[in-house]
Amino acid sequence: MRNLLPVLTVLALILGIWWAAVGPMNMRAALDIAERGGAAVVPEGSVARREVSVWRLMAQNSDHVAAGYDLDRPRLPTPTQVGAELWKTTGAMVLRGRAFSKRSLINHGWITLQSTLWGFLLGTTLGILGAVAIVYSRVADMSLMPWAIISQTVPIVALAPMIIVLSNQLGIEGRGVPKAIISAYLCYFPVLVSMVKGLRSPTSSELDLLKTYNTGPVQSFFKLRLPASVPFLFTALKVGIAAALVGTIVGELPTGAISGLGARILIGDQFGTPLAIWSALFAAAILAGLLVTALDLIQRVTLKRMGFRA
Amino acid sequence: MTNPVISAENLSLTFQTNDGPVHALKDVSLDIQKGDFVSFIGPSGCGKTTFLRVMADLEEPTGGTITVNGVSPHEARLTRAYGYVFQAAGLYPWRTIGGNIRLPLEIMGYSKADQAERVTRVLELVDLAGFEKKFPWQLSGGMQQRASIARALAFDAEILLMDEPFGALDEIVRDHLNEQLLALWDKTGKTIGFVTHSIPEAVYLSTKIVVMSPRPGRVTDVIESPLPRERPLDIRDTPEFLEVAHRVREGLRAGHGDDL
Numbered sequence: 001m002r003n004l005l006p007v008l009t010v011l012a013l014i015l016g017i018w019w020a021a022v023g024p025m026n027m028r029a030a031l032d033i034a035e036r037g038g039a040a041v042v043p044e045g046s047v048a049r050r051e052v053s054v055w056r057l058m059a060q061n062s063d064h065v066a067a068g069y070d071l072d073r074p075r076l077p078t079p080t081q082v083g084a085e086l087w088k089t090t091g092a093m094v095l096r097g098r099a100f101s102k103r104s105l106i107n108h109g110w111i112t113l114q115s116t117l118w119g120f121l122l123g124t125t126l127g128i129l130g131a132v133a134i135v136y137s138r139v140a141d142m143s144l145m146p147w148a149i150i151s152q153t154v155p156i157v158a159l160a161p162m163i164i165v166l167s168n169q170l171g172i173e174g175r176g177v178p179k180a181i182i183s184a185y186l187c188y189f190p191v192l193v194s195m196v197k198g199l200r201s202p203t204s205s206e207l208d209l210l211k212t213y214n215t216g217p218v219q220s221f222f223k224l225r226l227p228a229s230v231p232f233l234f235t236a237l238k239v240g241i242a243a244a245l246v247g248t249i250v251g252e253l254p255t256g257a258i259s260g261l262g263a264r265i266l267i268g269d270q271f272g273t274p275l276a277i278w279s280a281l282f283a284a285a286i287l288a289g290l291l292v293t294a295l296d297l298i299q300r301v302t303l304k305r306m307g308f309r310a
Numbered sequence: 311m312t313n314p315v316i317s318a319e320n321l322s323l324t325f326q327t328n329d330g331p332v333h334a335l336k337d338v339s340l341d342i343q344k345g346d347f348v349s350f351i352g353p354s355g356c357g358k359t360t361f362l363r364v365m366a367d368l369e370e371p372t373g374g375t376i377t378v379n380g381v382s383p384h385e386a387r388l389t390r391a392y393g394y395v396f397q398a399a400g401l402y403p404w405r406t407i408g409g410n411i412r413l414p415l416e417i418m419g420y421s422k423a424d425q426a427e428r429v430t431r432v433l434e435l436v437d438l439a440g441f442e443k444k445f446p447w448q449l450s451g452g453m454q455q456r457a458s459i460a461r462a463l464a465f466d467a468e469i470l471l472m473d474e475p476f477g478a479l480d481e482i483v484r485d486h487l488n489e490q491l492l493a494l495w496d497k498t499g500k501t502i503g504f505v506t507h508s509i510p511e512a513v514y515l516s517t518k519i520v521v522m523s524p525r526p527g528r529v530t531d532v533i534e535s536p537l538p539r540e541r542p543l544d545i546r547d548t549p550e551f552l553e554v555a556h557r558v559r560e561g562l563r564a565g566h567g568d569d570l
Contacts, residue, residue: 205396208368212394213414214387223413227404306404307445 015079024054025076026068031057033071034064077275085279105264105283112248112261113287115176119183120244124237126184127191134192135199135225136217145196152189156182156247161254175257183247187240194236198229231308234299241291249284261287313380314341315469315501316365322373323360333526334360335371340520340529344468347495347502349512350520351558352565357527358505358520362471365503366394378469390418392469393462397477399454401446401461407433408442411461418465432460435494452483459491463498471503476511488514489543496539509562513537513554514546521558523565531561 028049035041042060043049049057058065069078077085089105100107130148133140160182167178202224210220252262261284268276323335335357342348350358363369364376367383378386386392393414401410408429415425433439436456446454455475462470476484488511495502506512512519513535521531536550545551 203400205398205400206402209394209396209400210417211368212366212387212390212392213417214390215417219417223417224402227402230404307406307447308403 018076018079022074022076022078023065023068024058026071026074027054027057027061027065029071029073029075030064030068031061034061034067039064073272074274077278081275082278082282085275086282089279090283102259105261105279108259108261108264108280109283109287111259112245112252112284115179115248115251115260116183116241116245116287116291118176118180119247120187120241122180123184123187123244124191124240127188127236127240128195128233130188130192131195131199132221134196148189148192151185156186156250157253159185160250164251164254175251175260179248179251179260182251183244186247186250187244190239190243191233191236194232194239195229198232198236199225201232202228227306230306231303234295234302238292238295238299241295242288245284245288245291315344315346316340316342316376316378316503318361318364318374318376320374321361321364321371321376323357323364323369323371324373335364336526336528337374338527338529339374340532342501342503342518344501345499346518347492347504347516348518348520349504349506349516350522351506351509351512352522352527352562353507353524355524355527356522356565357524358522359473360527361522362473362503362505365469366392366471368394390414390465391467392471393465393467395455395459395462395470395472395475397474399446399451399458401454401457403446405446406442407438407444407446407449407457410446410457411464414461414465420465428464432463435463435497436460437490452479452487455479456487456490459494463494463500468501469503470500473505474507475504477506484508484511485543491515492541509555509558510546513551513558514541514543519554519558521561521565523562530565531557533557533561 028046031041031049032046035044035046041049041064043052068074071077074081086105089103093099093101093104094106098104100110130140130144134144135141160178163182163185164175164178167181172178206224206228207220210224215223248260249262249265252260253266257263257266261280264280264283265277268274268278268280318338318340321335321338322333325332325334338357338361350361352358360369364371365378365383367387376383379389379391381389401407402413405413411429411432412425415428420428429442430439433442436459438453438456438460441449441453441457446457449457459472459475462472476487479487492515504512504515506515517535517539519531519533519535520529521533522528523530533554535554537545537554
């Protein structure tokens with residue numbers, strides 16, 4: 001845990017900047033509400049205030065700056081507001097025994113997690129199989145690799161609605177399958193690239209050694225190439241799972257989705273509830289953090305067991 | 311005399327490179343008898359490693375003929391006729407020392423009981439008993455190289471090909487390993503091909519020293535060692551030893567021609 005201190009320092013810095021930004025970001029809204037409530041505000045009227053810089057408004061109405069930190073619909077919520085909203089939609093609901101109600105982020109997170117894991121499974125499988133094909137076949141190397149690279153230049157946001165419409169057209173019920181496909185689409189690439197590198201990592205003398213034993217291709221794969229690629233695989237899996245989560249959330253954004261963290265973000269935007277957006281965003285970040293951490297632990301245990309030097 | 315284990319006749323190998331052809335080997339002829347300890351010595355680029363790799367079917371000659379155990383190197387490789395020790399130990403880091411030695415045995419389909427028995431035996435042979443469960447990074451460079459020799463000894467190959475196995479080790483470790491290698495050779499009766507660029511090492515170990523020279527790689531001298539099979543380390547101070555060493559040095563110098 002020797003990197004705990006630097007991590008916490010950066011976190012504190014981010015929270016500090018965030019906190020400081022809340023005042024100016026919410027100043028105009030706070031003044032509008034205060035004026036409606038009958039308080040004296042300089043200058044009067046929100047139209048007139050548009051001409052004045054936020055800094056001057058803050059200087060001239062210093063009494064009302066604090067109100068910006070306690071708005072119902074803030075432009076930028078404070079960390080504590082986001083924290084409270086997160087708690088309200090997760091822990092508090094668990095305590096009331098409604099962990100999987102429609103307003104609970106645990107429910108939405110679970111839906112997103114399922115698609116992410118399916119997409120991750122599909123994406124890594126495709127990535128590994130593709131890498132094996134590329135390493136063992138010159139034809140695949142020359143034909144597959146360029147397309148794999150091109151596939152990543154297509155913006156996923158443009159592709160996601162098409163995948164949803166197409167899978168709907170093919171008679172696939174619900175969002176689960178298209179979401180997993182979109183997520184796999186983002187996830188397979190890092191796995192493919194890393195696995196190609198990993199499977200090619202054995203040195204020529206390591207390969208020559210197997211040749212002197214007259215080793216067949218199947219045994220060469222399982223005794224040398226595959227174990228040699230494991231460290232590369234884990235690095236790829238950590239990038240891949242994060243990409244899979246992003247893919248799933250993008251898959252939940254197109255209109256019509258009602259469940260999943262992506263849908264919460266979209267709905268929060270449409271109904272003007274920034275707190276819902278922010279808490280869904282943080283739920284997604286926490287989910288990604290947990291997934292990457294879990295993979296990191298599996299990586300450490302596996303590599304240690306395999307004898308790789310820590 | 312019986313048929314030689316390895317027999318090369320007018321062997322040539324030319325690599326095609328961007329800078330034109332490189333004659334790694336040119337008209338090399340040599341017979342190696344069963345039980346010989348043959349050293350190949352010469353400056354870098356003289357083709358000694360290439361020659362060894364041709365014997366092992368890791369390179370293809372472009373001219374001449376070579377037989378290993380009376381057949382082509384390719385057929386010899388398919389029958390797993392030799393064990394090869396590389397310059398770097400090349401132990402797989404995810405396998406324990408025992409696991410690394412077991413690698414050829416697994417590939418060649420030895421039974422589990424036989425594998426265990428052989429691992430124990432060769433580890434004792436190279437003085438590494440008790441290190442079976444250790445991972446390569448837990449061993450010193452000299453110990454790793456010994457483990458890689460054990461790996462080459464684990465299966466029943468009559469020929470042992472070694473490409474500068476002690477090149478990266480310090481003098482003291484090298485002396486010790488040379489002594490052990492001789493004892494091992496005596497015990498197992500294997501035919502050994504050994505690439506080196508150290509004159510004392512070549513003279514100390516070999517029954518036959520093949521002096522090679524570069525551009526194009528060819529054999530300039532073959533010295534049958536007059537030294538007895540039994541060789542304590544201090545044999546290196548005897549006049550016979552120094553005489554052979556002198557002849558090797560002469561051969562190396564002659565091979566260089568006008569280069570120096």
